[in-house]
Amino acid sequence: MKRAKLFLILGVLVVIILSLSSCIRIPIMLFYVQESNREPGKPIMVNVEHFNFTPTSYVWKVEKEHQGWVDITSQNLKQKENDTAIVYLPTEPQSGEVRITVRADYADGYVEQTRYISYGPKTPVLVEVFEEFGTTFSQPSAWFGSYNFSNSRLPTFVRYREDFLEPAAGMDPFATRLLFGIYPASKSEIYDLGEVYFQAWTKLPSSTYSSAQMNTILNSEPVASDWNIRIQPTGFISWRASSWKVSVQNIDRFTDDLWLFRARKSDNLVTHLVKINNYYTPSSEEFGEEAVGTYVNFTFNETSIVGPSKHLWDENYYFGVIAVERPVLSSDFEEQVSIVAFKGSAMVLFPSIDW
16 A cells, blocks of 8 residues: 555656656757868858857857967858858968857847867869750769868869850850860860769769769879869858959960859859950059969959849859960961960859758
């Protein structure tokens, strides 16, 4: 009888404890950070989700590690929404960490989270997909969509489709790309159903395509070691960078060409392909002597590329640059022989915590 009473009392206590614990709601905040774009000067999206409390305000802070922690919030963080911010990674130092802290205030207190994000320059590999009119070679885009951006090599991914362009975009990007003078140099060189070119040289026809081959070629393709391309914002409209500076190592702005492409997030199709030498704006830092070489800076506003009613970079579009050099060689003939060579590339992806 006593044992039965004891079990009854214990049962009642368990019910009371469970009831009380269900009423206790511990405030929780999860912190998400974009995996791509973790290179100097580039933007990453950071976002938090709250549970079991109602935030009244958010306070964001970003610091860089440079002989101690230096607060760079005012110039490097743009709040997109209360729970979302865009962090533009520092350009100096080129490799290191940033410390991102967010505090969510609520009626009874606050919740704070801190994340340490490593960044540094990576090796870009130009990956171009070509499709003739009437064909769709979508598998490479699926490969790019599932790419692991923590790898040491990153694809500068562009996709050209013949006769595709957005309204009032200007020249057809497919035809413009064939004017580069590097492979493929003509439509006849492209496989009927589509082709992928790596570094404007190694090609993978759609008839033999596989995701595994894409990975193998990307990781083994030779890349130049005497160039570097940096991209960093110089002006903003709200959270979004609207003007940029592109710094290219060892390029000659009088003889070499720098092209800028804009592509859609949804299918990676290039909507614009513009030679930004034409939009070159002289800078007091035009020739910057650094330990790793000489840089020439190209600064431009997005309206010069896409017009006043469109964005070069936002949630739906990304952009990149492709550098080609045109060395002139002497010959036994009176005419000079011009050889076009691919020099380098870089890309700034759209802001998304899923990338």
